[in-house]
Each structure stands twice: as C-alpha cells, then as structure tokens.
Amino acid sequence: MATEQSSKAEERARLQRNRILDAAQQRFIENGFHAASMANIADTAGMSAGLIYRYFENKSAIILAIVQRQLELLRDDIKLHRKVDLAAELVSHYGHACTTKGSGMNSALLLEISAEATRDPQIAAALDEFDRTLRGALAEWLAGPRENDGHGLPPALAQSRALLLQVLVEGLKIRETREPELDRALLETGLREIVPLLMKP
Amino acid sequence: MATEQSSKAEERARLQRNRILDAAQQRFIENGFHAASMANIADTAGMSAGLIYRYFENKSAIILAIVQRQLELLRDDIKLHRKVDLAAELVSHYGHACTTKGSGMNSALLLEISAEATRDPQIAAALDEFDRTLRGALAEWLAGPRENDGHGLPPALAQSRALLLQVLVEGLKIRETREPELDRALLETGLREIVPLLMKP
Amino acid sequence: MATEQSSKAEERARLQRNRILDAAQQRFIENGFHAASMANIADTAGMSAGLIYRYFENKSAIILAIVQRQLELLRDDIKLHRKVDLAAELVSHYGHACTTKGSGMNSALLLEISAEATRDPQIAAALDEFDRTLRGALAEWLAGPRENDGHGLPPALAQSRALLLQVLVEGLKIRETREPELDRALLETGLREIVPLLMKP
C-alpha cells in the first residue's frame, strides 16, 4: 500500500514535470530560452510560478530537461527508421515537426538548443553525447551487413558518410525554420539523387 | 560646403555605427543576443551607453543592423569565390570563422541570428532575402556555361543542387559550433566525394 | 475517562510542541530567525510543514515560545546555583553552552532573541520580565543573610551589584559568540579578581 501510495505520488510528480516541460517547450519555441519567463511558463502550464520550483531546481534545469527529452525523441527516431527510404523520410519530415510532441525535434528548438550550447557547458555536453550516439548509429547502419538492413560500406567510408548525413540532416533542420514552405519537389529531387549515393560504396 | 560638412558628419556617424556594431557583434558571439547588455556593448565600444542611442533606436535595431551587415559580407563572399574548389573551401573554412570580420559568418552568430529570426519578422525577412540571393547565385553558377566558370547544369537540376549545397553549408556551420575540433580528414573525405557529384549533370 | 483521554491528547500535543521547538531552536541557532525556514524546521523535526501550524499559529509564535522556554530554563538555573563559586562558574560555562538544551542559554540564540526583542514587543516583554526576575534574584542573593548562602550586602548596594553582575554575564555571552577560543586563563584572572569584589560590602 505504501508502494501504491508512493507510486501515485510519483505518477503525479511525473505528470507535473511533463506539464511544466510541455509549457516551457512551447514558450521556448515561441520566445527563446531567455525571453521566456518563469511566470510565462507557469501561466502556460496553468500553475503558479513557485510550484515549478518543487519540480525543477531552476530555469536551467528545465532547459536541460527539455534538451534531454528532445534528444531522446531524436534518438528514438533513428531506431525506428532503419530500413527506410531515407530520402523520402527526410522530405516527408520536413516542416512536419510538431510544436509540442511527436517524433522528431522541433527545429526552432534545435536552433535554440544549439545556440545555448555555445554558452552552457551542461547543454553542450548533452548535445555532444547525442551527436556521438547519432553519428555512431548512422555509421553502424551504413557499415552493417545488408542482411541486417545495413548497407555494407567499409567502416572508414561509413564514418565519413555518416558525418555527411548528419550535416545534411542538421542543415535541413535550419532550412526548415527559415523556409517552412520550401518547394518539396525541389528538395525531393535533390535528396533522391544525393542520399542513395551516400549509401553506396 | 554644407554638403562637405554634412558628409564629414555622415562619415563620422558611419564610423561610430560600425564601432558599435563591432562591439555588439563581439558581445553577441560571446554571450548571445540577450545576455549581452547595452552597458557591456558600450564598454566594449569604448563609449557611454547613452551614446549608442544616438545611433540606434534600441537594442533590436543593433541586432538587425548586425544581421544586415553580416549578410552583405556573405553576399560579397559569394562573388569572389566563383572559380574555386568548393570542397577544399568548405574544409579549409571549417573552424576558421574569424570572430569579428572577414569572409564567412561566425557560426555562433549565425545560430543566434537564425534563432532570433524565428521570432523577429524583420530579421526573418532580411535572412530570407539573403537566402534567396545566395541560392540564386549558386544556381546561376551551376547552370552557367563552363566558359564562365560555370558548371553547365540544366536549370531545373541547378535549382535542386543549389538547395542541397545551401543545406550542406548550413549544416556545416552548425557542426562547426558543436565540434570545432572535428577530424578534418574525415570531413574532407566526405566532401571530396559528394561536392563534385553535386556539380555534375 | 474523558479527562484521561484529553490528558493523553494534551500530553501528545505537549510532546509535539517540544519536538517542534527543539527543531526550531537548532535551526535558529545555526541560521538565525529569518534564515530558518518553516520547511527547514519541519524537516529537522521530522514532520510536515503543515503540521506545525496545528501547534503554532505562525513562525512568530514559535520564536516567542522558544524565548519563553529558554527563559524558564534560565530561571530554573538561577535557583540551582546559589551557593556556587560564581567566577569559576562563569569561566567554566564560557564556550560550553550546549547547542540544544541544558543550563545557560546558547549565546548565539541570546543574541538572536535580543535583536528580535528590539522589534517584537511580545518578545521584548518576555525578555524584560525575565531580566527583572533575574536581577531580583541576584539582588536577593547578594542581600541575603550569610546563613542562607547570601552575602549580607545592604539592599541598595545589592541592587547596583546585581545590575553589574547582570551586565557582566551578558557581556560574557556576547564575547562567547565572538571569541569562542578566548584564553580562559586570562578570563579567569580577571573574573577571580572582580567577582569577589562585587560580593563584598
């Protein structure tokens, strides 16, 4: 019973944390990390500003938590799309980043996070770890045997191709914030040419 | 004589504006748009905080002016590098972005600007115009006749390739802020493969 | 039975109040009245913050209760130490003020209380009443017949000597907070000279 009670409390705490993170994310996307105020976030979350501090030590902790949550989303994304037509994926994802939840990171938020990482070492560390994981996974995928949905590239080549893919994906994220209405056909034409080349020896 | 006097005054004003912009840019790169204070900027510029307001209406105006100045620099850059080995250029520029002036925009500043464009329509417009110009120039270069240092691509193809190049360059800028010490050989291997492909029919 | 039940409840309430006061005193000594938070006190007392409000109307009431409890302790102390070598007592007590309970008030707490009395009339009143009692007891002791462990001073003289003793004791309390490692020999030399003089006609 003690367990049940405590799990109820824990569940509530988990829900509150997420309520806060959702609100914060919304404000961060719309106003940026620094222009979004705690009062603002609390308002959006429908609670008092003071209450937020029961769940997060300070504003930085919220930012960090959002970064980590977003990175996990991205990481999950990678796992799911292993056997996929990557070019098509990239095109279809373009401009579809949900503001709040769902697969793929909001691109405005990625910009905000990247800019913040320039100054905040904790965020830089989180981002760095993510970068390594992502590139490692890409390289593994490219180097893996075809029977395993891999592409059978020699390891060294897989490394440089993984880097290129990463750069390409990030470049698309930036472009997404700047040209949400970009001509998809144009993009698809390009990606359908180039992506397959990156996966062949 | 009135003209001469006013042109002297104008020249002085121009110099002062640039002095402020240089200082602001330095602070923006190191601290970001919001953490850089006017007092800070004034200090770096070696003038009083109040004086800045004689040359710029407010902080936002400074940000916008910096964006515009940077975009002009970039635009000039494009014209100069037409006949160049692009892959080599990209590699050699990587991580060499000067903190203050020179060719190519400081990547931290680009992030800051891109993030800000998400919220400030004036900055978004400036950035958008620049994006179009850049992509247009790239497309023209790719579609241009070989005698003119062009690459002779069919116009439609040139469009999609220009987009890809733009995405690639922006992706590199982000990567630069995150991995300044990235293995150049790895990067060069990749770019030397892919960039030439983007320039051939 | 109703009486028994209610006395059980009263006993419990008394215990709870003391538990709270012990915790509060500890925090007050370490952090001062204002820096010690209710959450802090509740934590130290091993109970919830809300529960404290069942036993005390507010934080001020706790402070007042602590003052009163301390004064009662001191009052009891006086009765016990009538026949004593006062100089030796003062020296041996110096720096030995227990953090929590026991004879003599913690000197940091005395400071805190005295400072608070400057503003809070209730605390000032409690302290004043105590001061009068203490000085009265001292005067009585000094004026009392030697057969009763008194010192046989004429009443008027006893009054002024009692005042001096009180001043001396309070001065020692302040010094204790400032120089806990004070040279005891130095102190003893001084007190052994002066205290006996204060007890002789």
Add this chain to the structure above:
Amino acid sequence: MATEQSSKAEERARLQRNRILDAAQQRFIENGFHAASMANIADTAGMSAGLIYRYFENKSAIILAIVQRQLELLRDDIKLHRKVDLAAELVSHYGHACTTKGSGMNSALLLEISAEATRDPQIAAALDEFDRTLRGALAEWLAGPRENDGHGLPPALAQSRALLLQVLVEGLKIRETREPELDRALLETGLREIVPLLMKP
C-alpha cells in the same frame, strides 16, 4: 580640469554612498538586516532600488559597509576618551546612542551585527579585527605610564583588565537595548565602584 571633474563625480558618489548607508542603517536598526528590504532602503534614501546597485554590489556589501563605518566610529570614540573618567563616560553614554550618526555605535545595530557575524565570515572578520584593536588599545592604556594618561598596570594584568572592560562595555550595550530607561543612579553607583578598581594594580 579632469581632476576637478572627476573629484566632483567622486564627491557625488561619496555622498550617495553615505545617503544609502544612512538609510540602510535606519532600516536595519528598525527592522533588522534581513527584514529590511532593498526597496525599503531605497525608499528611505529617496532613490530607486536599482540605483543602489551602482554604489554597492549587493545587500551584503551594504551591511559590511555599515559594520565598518560603525566600527570606525567606535574606534574614534576610544581615541578621544583616553584621559577621561571612564565610569562617568559609560553612564553618560548609556541610552544616548543616536539612531543615525554621532559618536558611539547604536546598540541595536551592534546586536544585529553580532548576530550576523555568527553566520557571515566577512562580518565576523571585521568584528574580530575591531575587537582586537579595541582590547589592544585598552590594554595599552592600562599598561601605559601615568605621565601619558596611562594607569601603569603590569602588562599581564592590563590584559585581563582590558578583557573585563570590554566585556563590561558590551554588556552595557545589550542592557541599553533592553532597558533604555534604566535607573542611571543605580548604574553609576555600580560603575563608580568597579571601574576604578579595574584600573588599579
């Protein structure tokens, strides 16, 4: 001229600092260090809260400055009263501590400072240095040759007597906060007996 200008500015800064310190001292005496808010102090000083931060880094710096100013006052006091009838001095000073300026430290403030020294090491250090200076000066006075207004005590004895005097003075300061209306005659009787004894071999 530059010197004249800068000295004008410095003079103004000095005046502002004092204006702030006077206001702060008033609030600190009436409300205590922690209950006095910056807004409160600014109000009393007739300026905006923000302006205070041009002259003091933070609230602690104000407290420290007040402590140091008060200690200097006390120190000056000592120098002036070397040849004086100390008992009479102590009596006549009793209860005359001005709220704001003048000779002698406000006793409520001394309590506040002493209590704060318990927690703030910077204040403890300032107070400690003062204590040493004061006791040293007292000992020197007691040990000095009579021709120099000294009392010709042997050095070791002078030390313990100086300690006693210090304790006595501090005790009087506390008493002053608690019994501002204390019977002066009673006090004088006592001091006139005891103080001379402390100055004789």
Add this chain to the structure above:
DNA sequence: GATGAATGAGCATTCATTCAT
C-alpha cells in the same frame, strides 16, 4: 556630441501559509 546617473519594469527565486486529501 557625449556622459553616466537615474529610473522602472521585469526577472528568477523563496517562503510562510493554506487546504484538499
């Protein structure tokens, strides 16, 4: 033109207190 003192609104954060459970 140039200064920097001054303001006032805004920010993150804390905490005594309340109240549904």
Add this chain to the structure above:
DNA sequence: AATGAATGAATGCTCATTCAT
C-alpha cells in the same frame, strides 16, 4: 492527526532606456 502540493506575495537584483548636464 498528518501530509505535502499549491499559492501568492515579496525579495534581491538586472537592464534597456532616458535625460540633465
């Protein structure tokens, strides 16, 4: 009786902006 989530007011502090000099 007991909890601890929730509130709201207050606090120390920062900073873009103004303006008398």
